[in-house]
Amino acid sequence: MLKTVPATVTSDLAPDLRMATMRLARRLRQQRAGHGLGFGQLSVLATLDRHGAMTAGELADHEQVRPPSMTRTIACLLAAGHVTRTPSASDRRQVVVDITPSARELLQEDRRRRDQWLTVQLRTLEPEQLDALHTVVPLLEVLASS
């Protein structure tokens, strides 16, 4: 059942949301799939799949990590053949990164396998709870990128 909670501004909401998010993130991190890609690498692939090729800097901004972290992530993906990495024609300091077709397939395969556990958990929820989750997921994304 949906609780009727007063929509006051967040007496305990912030700490509760923080704790819940961190705990769930830790739990989700345990569901490592077999392909050896960490969350950061998957997230970069998903971003490239969705928004197309980007420079390393744009990727770092989008993923909200520092350039050295992105360099590392890209190096891993490159070594595994999941991205291409070409110097920009217009500004040769820049590096343009793009996803490879095989990585696109891996990404789809991953959506099927990697989310099995979570999907099973979600099936136990009430329709109202699923609605609430559908509403909240975009909010979490907004919070994450603000």
Place this chain on the structure above:
Amino acid sequence: MLKTVPATVTSDLAPDLRMATMRLARRLRQQRAGHGLGFGQLSVLATLDRHGAMTAGELADHEQVRPPSMTRTIACLLAAGHVTRTPSASDRRQVVVDITPSARELLQEDRRRRDQWLTVQLRTLEPEQLDALHTVVPLLEVLASS
């Protein structure tokens, strides 16, 4: 506005929720407070504050980490004077951990300071969105511990 989403079982909900959770967790981890405690340590203190003294093993189960990780976390908290660590009288293999009064205060202080950023973000949301968050937070906790 609340979108009217069909409460079907989760075509894209699982991957979206996973990505959103991981991204928000990464963002939240950046909001480091001044007291030098990481999330794991704070979480242990919050658990002890809420549920009372526990053995190391019970703590590891509750926090869903492996025993060596909990040993480390407890060692940090002990060094900082935030917990006590006494061999169990009934079974001397076990170690009972409890929160100190000063850590209890620190925990409250932390709730005020550490959540400033998140609270500010939350204030920008619509009442319906806050309601949805209030509904979802307990669900995230359930998912995290299942």
Place this chain on the structure above:
DNA sequence: TATTGTTATACTCTATAACTATA
């Protein structure tokens, strides 16, 4: 023998600082 917890070690992810190459 089985269980509780610790030690030793390693891996992942991220960061800051210093550097190279290009603009």
Place this chain on the structure above:
DNA sequence: TATAGTTATAGAGTATAACAATA
């Protein structure tokens, strides 16, 4: 000079494997 990216290094946080002490 300023910018894009890399290299070197370090710090959390977590894990597995091997061990010690107790049951």
